[in-house]
Amino acid sequence: MPEGHTIHRLAARHRELFAGHKVELSSPQGRFAEGAALLSGTLLCATEAYGKHLFHHYSGGLSVHVHLGLYGTVTEGAGTPPVPVGQVRMRVVGGGHWLDLRGPTDCSVLTPPEVGALRGRLGADPLRDDASPAAAVARIVRSPTPMAALLLDQSIIAGVGLVYASEVLFRAGIAPTRPGRSVSADQVWSMWADLRALMAEGVAVGRIDTVHSKHLPEAMGRAPRVDRHGGEVYVYRRTGQPCLICGTPVARAGLAGRNSYWCPTCQSSSLSPTQSSAQKGSA
Numbered sequence: 001m002p003e004g005h006t007i008h009r010l011a012a013r014h015r016e017l018f019a020g021h022k023v024e025l026s027s028p029q030g031r032f033a034e035g036a037a038l039l040s041g042t043l044l045c046a047t048e049a050y051g052k053h054l055f056h057h058y059s060g061g062l063s064v065h066v067h068l069g070l071y072g073t074v075t076e077g078a079g080t081p082p083v084p085v086g087q088v089r090m091r092v093v094g095g096g097h098w099l100d101l102r103g104p105t106d107c108s109v110l111t112p113p114e115v116g117a118l119r120g121r122l123g124a125d126p127l128r129d130d131a132s133p134a135a136a137v138a139r140i141v142r143s144p145t146p147m148a149a150l151l152l153d154q155s156i157i158a159g160v161g162l163v164y165a166s167e168v169l170f171r172a173g174i175a176p177t178r179p180g181r182s183v184s185a186d187q188v189w190s191m192w193a194d195l196r197a198l199m200a201e202g203v204a205v206g207r208i209d210t211v212h213s214k215h216l217p218e219a220m221g222r223a224p225r226v227d228r229h230g231g232e233v234y235v236y237r238r239t240g241q242p243c244l245i246c247g248t249p250v251a252r253a254g255l256a257g258r259n260s261y262w263c264p265t266c267q268s269s270s271l272s273p274t275q276s277s278a279q280k281g282s283a
């Protein structure tokens, strides 16, 4: 599933292509015909990403909400749009460009209160300047839930998927199985800062790279990673391969219905003695 950086890239691209233009909306496949008819011919004034949710805001106050889910894709081009191929849920044409949306989990027209309600269910998005992560940090450090599941919970932090969750936990030296309440607030704030930086880079380059420069293939004299997800990472989908830092085979386990990847040596699965006593003292 695309992570938040992909949705923020789409929002920026769609703003560039369509914002400020009256657009023709259609649904060649038919499932979005009513929504398309409602908004076609009106001004697309802004676009926005919030976590894994994409919004096209229209001048009358209504918005199109898109969630790509596992299978959603967006294609685009300039000039006259091609004859629709496959299940095109929504086609947007305007300003000399077109885009086709296929296979989303959701594509629907929302009123401002509905957009507000949806945002209200989402946690802090590391890619948004208006994010306020204090509530997320507070929730994580009180929770008995494993860290990997907490980071993937969109109501706590919005936009983080399995790659960023696995990688930021590796970089923090925290095993994905550790309960949130065994992690200090300082550690969670550091992970938040790390997510912000990593995801901003993901938006810039369109790929998830999480390794420090000294662990890049050229620095280590190793072959680059080959994976359809691209990017250089420490643990994600590297099961059984040696940890780039210590050589321990990367472990994988099912956690909260998702795969979790980690280095059993570099990522501590328990409290350090000092942390443990400090937390007992404050409890």
Ligand SMILES: [Zn+2]
Pocket: 243, 244, 245, 246, 247, 248, 263, 264, 265, 266, 267
């Ligand atoms: Zn390691």
